[in-house]
Amino acid sequence: MINKERVSKRLSELGEIGKNQETGGLTRHAFTKEDRLAKDLVAKYMKEAGLTVREDAVGNMIGRREGRNPQAPVVLTGSHIDTVCDGGKYDGSLGIIGALEVLQTFNEQGIETEHPIEVYAFNDEEGSRFSFSMFGSRGVIGDLKRKDLEMKDKNGITVAEAMKAQGFDPERISEADRSREAIKAFIELHIEQGKVLESHNLSVGIVSGIVNELWIKCTVQGEAGHAGATPMSMRHDALVAAAEMVQVVDREAKKTGTTVATVGRLSVLPGGINIIPGTVQFTLDLRDTSQEISDRVEAQIFKEFDRVCQERGVTLSTELLQRIPPAPCTEEFRQVAQKACPEAGVPYFSLPSGAGHDAMQMINICPIGMIFVRSKDGISHNPLEYSTLEDCADGINVLYHILLDIAVKA
Numbered sequence: 001m002i003n004k005e006r007v008s009k010r011l012s013e014l015g016e017i018g019k020n021q022e023t024g025g026l027t028r029h030a031f032t033k034e035d036r037l038a039k040d041l042v043a044k045y046m047k048e049a050g051l052t053v054r055e056d057a058v059g060n061m062i063g064r065r066e067g068r069n070p071q072a073p074v075v076l077t078g079s080h081i082d083t084v085c086d087g088g089k090y091d092g093s094l095g096i097i098g099a100l101e102v103l104q105t106f107n108e109q110g111i112e113t114e115h116p117i118e119v120y121a122f123n124d125e126e127g128s129r130f131s132f133s134m135f136g137s138r139g140v141i142g143d144l145k146r147k148d149l150e151m152k153d154k155n156g157i158t159v160a161e162a163m164k165a166q167g168f169d170p171e172r173i174s175e176a177d178r179s180r181e182a183i184k185a186f187i188e189l190h191i192e193q194g195k196v197l198e199s200h201n202l203s204v205g206i207v208s209g210i211v212n213e214l215w216i217k218c219t220v221q222g223e224a225g226h227a228g229a230t231p232m233s234m235r236h237d238a239l240v241a242a243a244e245m246v247q248v249v250d251r252e253a254k255k256t257g258t259t260v261a262t263v264g265r266l267s268v269l270p271g272g273i274n275i276i277p278g279t280v281q282f283t284l285d286l287r288d289t290s291q292e293i294s295d296r297v298e299a300q301i302f303k304e305f306d307r308v309c310q311e312r313g314v315t316l317s318t319e320l321l322q323r324i325p326p327a328p329c330t331e332e333f334r335q336v337a338q339k340a341c342p343e344a345g346v347p348y349f350s351l352p353s354g355a356g357h358d359a360m361q362m363i364n365i366c367p368i369g370m371i372f373v374r375s376k377d378g379i380s381h382n383p384l385e386y387s388t389l390e391d392c393a394d395g396i397n398v399l400y401h402i403l404l405d406i407a408v409k410a
């Protein structure tokens with residue numbers, strides 16, 4: 001079947017580019033020397049896999065394998081080539097190397113497909129340099145705006161300037177757009193970055209969908225006062241109200257069994273040891289694979305917040321920071337995966353993705369599917385990120401059977 005040694009060798013080689021010798025972590029940001037070296041190495045692997053290689057106008061490296069019918073809708077696969085600061089060697093890289101391994105195996109086995117297949121090594125998924133994520137896949141769906149190119153890195157260099165320095169023409173970004181083409185599907189293999197598969201003792205999982213991301217900043221306004229001179233009955237303590245609200249968030253999210261909600265930041269003002277808190281600001285991060293459930297939990301949370309406000313004599317104001325809809329994997333993909341998993345020798349198990357991925361953008365132009373590989377201790381975005389070669393091979397074998405199913409038949 002697939003060649004595990006080749007996968008291992010390529011993961012190690014690619015894992016050397018941008019490596020910090022002290023921490024062992026990788027830093028490969030968009031439009032840098034490291035990024036260039038990594039993409040050139042991937043281009044070499046693409047040629048070894050018999051693919052026709054090109055780089056598009058936004059810096060995605062693409063390898064194409066023709067099908068019997070060049071006019072048939074193309075099947076896309078792959079993942080991102082960039083990393084966070086001091087990240088691991090599996091996040092992103094596994095999806096690229098895994099997809100190349102599948103196509104190289106197809107060649108070695110003389111397998112012809114009806115549909116052309118293209119492997120994308122997406123540029124800048126993490127957004128670590130310009131605080132703007134999924135640049136490459138946004139380019140593919142035609143969602144990059146002129147103002148996006150004005151985003152600056154910490155040295156004040158804009159995306160446009162960084163592109164020019166690497167020989168790209170920012171005026172031509174629309175050439176990467178494939179939204180008007182017929183695309184059969186985008187399938188991404190990725191590490192889980194969580195502990196669900198490990199806790200079920202499974203090497204591979206099929207993603208049911210990528211959760212939405214709702215971020216709201218909440219400000220509770222009470223009344224500051226002297227901690228000694230104000231009797232308990234006369235207080236409008238913003239922190240006591242906020243503490244109850246945090247409990248509400250936890251309680252309402254738990255009710256559904258699928259929702260996750262987090263208050264990750266909380267500040268108390270004026271912040272004196274002897275002052276009753278007058279203002280509290282906190283953030284709400286709410287996610288679910290179902291927009292409907294997310295909306296329902298959101299509504300219930302704010303209904304409860306209103307009750308707390310009335311009981312405590314405080315007011316609440318909110319600011320919406322981000323509302324990205326969920327990206328469900330298609331039913332057709334799940335059916336294909338249900339067949340592919342036993343063929344690859346692993347049980348079928350479905351789980352949601354709590355993190356964002358390029359597939360979240362690609363769903364705007366085609367159906368998506370994702371395969372997760374177990375992460376040791378759930379660790380990711382960290383030099384300790386690790387998946388065993390056996391687990392990686394299981395994931396690649398599932399991708400092999402899925403691509404075989406999707407791309408071979410007309």
Ligand SMILES: [Zn+2]
Nearest residue numbers: 080091092190
């Ligand atoms: Zn990733």
